[in-house]
Amino acid sequence: MKCMLIKYASEITLKGLNRRSFEDALVRNVRSSIGGHAVIKRESGRLFVNDYSDEMVEKAAKVFGVISVTVAEIVEKDIEMIGRAAVEQLKSQTGHKTFKVETKRGDKRFPLGSMEVSAKVGGVILRELPELKVDVHKPEIVVNVEIREQAYVFTGERKGVGGMPYKSSGKGILLLSGGIDSPVAGFTMAKRGLELISVYYHSHPYTSERAKEKVVELAKILTQYTGFMRLYVVPFTEIQMAIIENCREDELTIIMRRFMMKVAEVIAEKEGAMCLVTGESLGQVASQTLESIFVTNSELAMPVFRPLIGMDKIDIIDISRRIGTYDTSILPYEDCCTVFVPKHPKTRPRLSEIKRSEEVLPAEQLIRNAVLGAEILNFKL
Ligand code: ATP
Numbered sequence: 001m002k003c004m005l006i007k008y009a010s011e012i013t014l015k016g017l018n019r020r021s022f023e024d025a026l027v028r029n030v031r032s033s034i035g036g037h038a039v040i041k042r043e044s045g046r047l048f049v050n051d052y053s054d055e056m057v058e059k060a061a062k063v064f065g066v067i068s069v070t071v072a073e074i075v076e077k078d079i080e081m082i083g084r085a086a087v088e089q090l091k092s093q094t095g096h097k098t099f100k101v102e103t104k105r106g107d108k109r110f111p112l113g114s115m116e117v118s119a120k121v122g123g124v125i126l127r128e129l130p131e132l133k134v135d136v137h138k139p140e141i142v143v144n145v146e147i148r149e150q151a152y153v154f155t156g157e158r159k160g161v162g163g164m165p166y167k168s169s170g171k172g173i174l175l176l177s178g179g180i181d182s183p184v185a186g187f188t189m190a191k192r193g194l195e196l197i198s199v200y201y202h203s204h205p206y207t208s209e210r211a212k213e214k215v216v217e218l219a220k221i222l223t224q225y226t227g228f229m230r231l232y233v234v235p236f237t238e239i240q241m242a243i244i245e246n247c248r249e250d251e252l253t254i255i256m257r258r259f260m261m262k263v264a265e266v267i268a269e270k271e272g273a274m275c276l277v278t279g280e281s282l283g284q285v286a287s288q289t290l291e292s293i294f295v296t297n298s299e300l301a302m303p304v305f306r307p308l309i310g311m312d313k314i315d316i317i318d319i320s321r322r323i324g325t326y327d328t329s330i331l332p333y334e335d336c337c338t339v340f341v342p343k344h345p346k347t348r349p350r351l352s353e354i355k356r357s358e359e360v361l362p363a364e365q366l367i368r369n370a371v372l373g374a375e376i377l378n379f380k381l
């Protein structure tokens, strides 16, 4: 009999009195990701699922908090039975000349220590498959044995995404543009357990329907990890036109960014979220100098998380490739910022000057219209 064996982050098992709620979140997320009615049992840092398939392994590996997934043979806690299961596994994966047995003994009442189990199981393997040799330093294949309520035998593990269970660390608003950075920022925070609601500022008709479709596609890719995603498509044209008509050209970007944040904060309050998340990286563009970030941030009550702030573009691209957002992010549709970019944006805005320039704008009304005009889309895995 086989089962899916899921290992999860030791960080979760170290949560003391809160451990249970983190594990509950993890089990819930694994269940909704793999679907079906599998029974999921937990035992010291492991989940055992009484159902398995390649597809389920792939899906479970994408659940935040999961370190690895494998399909294990369940056998009686008997050396001969464990040995035979190990032999079967090795036979099904030809081409190896050297192996090693690694044992974890969760059941401390089991009469043999983990080294002894490894040695004895190794003995059975050598007897049945004499062409193989033991190499404890650089084995071509490792046979894993875990002794718990029952014994589990497996070779090879699919690496999981890691992190903390999604929704175990509160809720935040992700400012999701069509670019490379913001999906990576969202992924990074979701991986720490932050539940995300996405907000996209759409400048119809200056940005096309295809630009919006691109953001929708990115939100859907993130849904593969989060299971669910709400996306607010916020009409942003009125705000941009008001700025263009009333403010200095070189202050357009910074004032626009201040509005983005304020609108996001209103949506956060409405959704019960407590932080904002952006894809900013220090110095990447004019709006991401320290002075610009200072001015963008100054009126906000909520923390703004910028998980990419200290990262280079090259590293961000790496992650975006790995999580599957890159190909969509580089599609060449304009976003609202590329349509309305001043020729020489201020790189060192001064807060007092920006506030003075903004005074002419009916800020409250503009923000209210944007929030009320938002289209709300929900995506489910
Ligand atoms: P990205 O690659 O994420 O688009 P960027 O390098 O293009 O980022 P900016 O355009 O300055 O940088 O945007 C910085 C951050 O502001 C983005 O990472 C995103 O979080 C947010 N943002 C920018 N434009 C939008 C938009 N149209 N809708 C929602 N959020 C946006």
Ligand code: MG
Residues within 6 Å of the ligand: 177, 178, 179, 335, 337
């Ligand atoms: Mg962008």
